[in-house]
Amino acid sequence: MATASALSKKEVPVCIKWMTEPDMPEVLKIEEKSFEYPWTEKEFRQCLKERNFFFQRVGLAAEYRQKVVGFVIYESSQSRIFILNLAVHPDFRRKEVGKQIIKQLINKLHPERKKKIFVEVRETNLPAQLFFHQMGFWAICIVRGFYQDYCPEDLYLMQYSLEK
Helix, strand or coil: CCCHHHCCCCCCCCEEEECCHHHHHHHHHHHHHHCCCCCCHHHHHHHHHCECCCEEEEEEEEEECCEEEEEEEEEEECCEEEEEEEEECHHHCCCCHHHHHHHHHHCCCCCCCCCEEEEEEECCCHHHHHHHHHCCCEEEEEECCCCCCCCCCCEEEEEEECCC
Protein backbone atom coordinates (compact mmCIF):
# COMPACT_ATOMS: atom_id res chain seq x y z
CA MET A 1 0.00 0.00 0.00
CA ALA A 2 1.34 3.43 -0.88
CA THR A 3 2.07 5.65 2.08
CA ALA A 4 0.42 8.99 2.65
CA SER A 5 3.68 10.83 1.90
CA ALA A 6 3.96 9.05 -1.45
CA LEU A 7 0.57 10.42 -2.52
CA SER A 8 -0.11 13.99 -3.54
CA LYS A 9 -2.53 16.17 -1.60
CA LYS A 10 -4.88 16.12 -4.59
CA GLU A 11 -7.67 13.77 -5.46
CA VAL A 12 -6.72 10.13 -5.95
CA PRO A 13 -8.91 8.87 -8.79
CA VAL A 14 -10.52 5.58 -7.85
CA CYS A 15 -12.54 2.99 -9.69
CA ILE A 16 -15.75 2.26 -7.82
CA LYS A 17 -16.98 -1.28 -8.41
CA TRP A 18 -19.18 -3.94 -6.87
CA MET A 19 -17.52 -5.47 -3.82
CA THR A 20 -16.51 -9.06 -4.50
CA GLU A 21 -15.26 -11.97 -2.41
CA PRO A 22 -11.57 -11.28 -3.18
CA ASP A 23 -12.02 -7.72 -1.81
CA MET A 24 -13.00 -8.94 1.66
CA PRO A 25 -9.48 -9.20 3.22
CA GLU A 26 -8.65 -5.60 2.24
CA VAL A 27 -12.09 -4.38 3.33
CA LEU A 28 -11.61 -6.03 6.74
CA LYS A 29 -8.18 -4.38 7.15
CA ILE A 30 -9.66 -0.95 6.36
CA GLU A 31 -12.53 -1.61 8.78
CA GLU A 32 -10.09 -2.58 11.58
CA LYS A 33 -8.00 0.56 11.01
CA SER A 34 -11.04 2.82 10.86
CA PHE A 35 -13.31 1.97 13.78
CA GLU A 36 -13.09 1.43 17.51
CA TYR A 37 -15.82 -1.21 17.19
CA PRO A 38 -15.22 -2.75 13.74
CA TRP A 39 -17.57 -5.11 11.97
CA THR A 40 -16.43 -8.71 11.86
CA GLU A 41 -16.19 -10.74 8.66
CA LYS A 42 -19.32 -12.62 9.76
CA GLU A 43 -21.21 -9.32 10.18
CA PHE A 44 -20.14 -8.17 6.71
CA ARG A 45 -21.28 -11.43 5.14
CA GLN A 46 -24.60 -11.51 6.99
CA CYS A 47 -25.31 -7.92 6.08
CA LEU A 48 -24.58 -8.38 2.38
CA LYS A 49 -26.71 -11.54 2.17
CA GLU A 50 -29.78 -9.85 3.62
CA ARG A 51 -32.37 -8.71 1.12
CA ASN A 52 -36.09 -8.86 0.75
CA PHE A 53 -38.94 -7.38 -1.24
CA PHE A 54 -38.40 -3.91 0.31
CA PHE A 55 -34.63 -3.47 0.11
CA GLN A 56 -31.33 -4.92 -0.96
CA ARG A 57 -27.93 -4.44 0.59
CA VAL A 58 -25.01 -3.60 -1.63
CA GLY A 59 -21.26 -3.32 -1.19
CA LEU A 60 -19.07 -1.09 -3.34
CA ALA A 61 -15.27 -0.99 -3.25
CA ALA A 62 -13.09 1.94 -4.29
CA GLU A 63 -9.89 0.72 -5.96
CA TYR A 64 -6.67 2.56 -6.64
CA ARG A 65 -4.06 0.64 -8.65
CA GLN A 66 -5.96 -2.65 -8.09
CA LYS A 67 -5.99 -2.19 -4.28
CA VAL A 68 -9.14 -1.54 -2.27
CA VAL A 69 -8.70 1.83 -0.55
CA GLY A 70 -12.28 2.42 0.55
CA PHE A 71 -15.73 0.87 0.62
CA VAL A 72 -19.38 1.47 1.36
CA ILE A 73 -22.14 -0.90 2.40
CA TYR A 74 -25.61 0.51 1.84
CA GLU A 75 -29.22 -0.49 1.86
CA SER A 76 -31.24 0.52 -1.17
CA SER A 77 -35.02 0.67 -1.26
CA GLN A 78 -37.44 2.18 -3.73
CA SER A 79 -37.39 5.57 -2.02
CA ARG A 80 -34.02 5.91 -0.26
CA ILE A 81 -30.43 4.81 0.30
CA PHE A 82 -29.21 4.12 3.84
CA ILE A 83 -25.45 4.01 4.37
CA LEU A 84 -24.62 1.21 6.80
CA ASN A 85 -20.83 1.37 6.71
CA LEU A 86 -18.29 3.60 4.96
CA ALA A 87 -14.54 3.69 5.43
CA VAL A 88 -11.39 4.83 3.65
CA HIS A 89 -7.90 3.44 4.31
CA PRO A 90 -6.00 5.91 6.56
CA ASP A 91 -3.31 6.45 3.88
CA PHE A 92 -6.00 7.62 1.45
CA ARG A 93 -8.04 9.91 3.65
CA ARG A 94 -8.23 13.55 2.57
CA LYS A 95 -7.64 12.37 -1.01
CA GLU A 96 -11.34 12.65 -1.95
CA VAL A 97 -11.89 8.88 -2.01
CA GLY A 98 -14.88 9.24 0.32
CA LYS A 99 -16.27 12.06 -1.83
CA GLN A 100 -16.09 9.87 -4.91
CA ILE A 101 -17.95 7.09 -3.10
CA ILE A 102 -20.69 9.47 -1.90
CA LYS A 103 -21.00 11.02 -5.38
CA GLN A 104 -21.57 7.51 -6.74
CA LEU A 105 -24.46 7.10 -4.28
CA ILE A 106 -25.86 10.55 -5.07
CA ASN A 107 -25.86 9.57 -8.76
CA LYS A 108 -28.22 6.70 -7.86
CA LEU A 109 -30.88 9.15 -6.66
CA HIS A 110 -33.80 10.19 -8.83
CA PRO A 111 -36.15 13.17 -8.26
CA GLU A 112 -39.27 11.09 -8.86
CA ARG A 113 -38.32 7.98 -6.88
CA LYS A 114 -35.24 7.61 -4.73
CA LYS A 115 -34.67 11.10 -3.30
CA LYS A 116 -32.74 10.69 -0.04
CA ILE A 117 -29.61 9.20 1.49
CA PHE A 118 -29.39 8.62 5.24
CA VAL A 119 -26.43 7.83 7.48
CA GLU A 120 -26.00 7.37 11.23
CA VAL A 121 -22.96 8.98 12.85
CA ARG A 122 -21.72 8.70 16.43
CA GLU A 123 -21.78 11.98 18.35
CA THR A 124 -18.00 11.84 18.95
CA ASN A 125 -17.18 11.16 15.29
CA LEU A 126 -16.65 14.80 14.35
CA PRO A 127 -14.59 14.01 11.21
CA ALA A 128 -17.51 11.96 9.82
CA GLN A 129 -20.02 14.65 10.75
CA LEU A 130 -17.95 17.32 8.99
CA PHE A 131 -17.37 15.10 5.96
CA PHE A 132 -21.06 14.36 5.49
CA HIS A 133 -21.99 18.00 6.09
CA GLN A 134 -19.48 19.03 3.41
CA MET A 135 -21.16 16.54 1.05
CA GLY A 136 -24.56 18.19 1.63
CA PHE A 137 -25.95 16.08 4.50
CA TRP A 138 -27.80 17.64 7.43
CA ALA A 139 -28.40 16.26 10.90
CA ILE A 140 -32.15 15.68 11.15
CA CYS A 141 -32.40 14.07 14.59
CA ILE A 142 -30.47 12.84 17.60
CA VAL A 143 -31.16 9.43 19.11
CA ARG A 144 -30.08 9.54 22.75
CA GLY A 145 -28.16 6.55 24.11
CA PHE A 146 -28.36 4.63 20.83
CA TYR A 147 -24.99 2.95 21.29
CA GLN A 148 -25.51 1.99 24.94
CA ASP A 149 -24.68 -1.67 24.24
CA TYR A 150 -20.98 -0.81 23.96
CA CYS A 151 -20.57 2.93 24.62
CA PRO A 152 -22.67 5.74 26.13
CA GLU A 153 -23.04 7.77 22.94
CA ASP A 154 -25.83 9.36 21.00
CA LEU A 155 -26.44 8.87 17.31
CA TYR A 156 -26.90 11.67 14.78
CA LEU A 157 -29.12 10.76 11.85
CA MET A 158 -27.95 12.73 8.83
CA GLN A 159 -29.76 13.10 5.52
CA TYR A 160 -28.91 14.15 1.98
CA SER A 161 -31.94 15.09 -0.09
CA LEU A 162 -32.57 16.04 -3.68
CA GLU A 163 -35.44 18.13 -2.29
CA LYS A 164 -33.85 21.34 -1.06
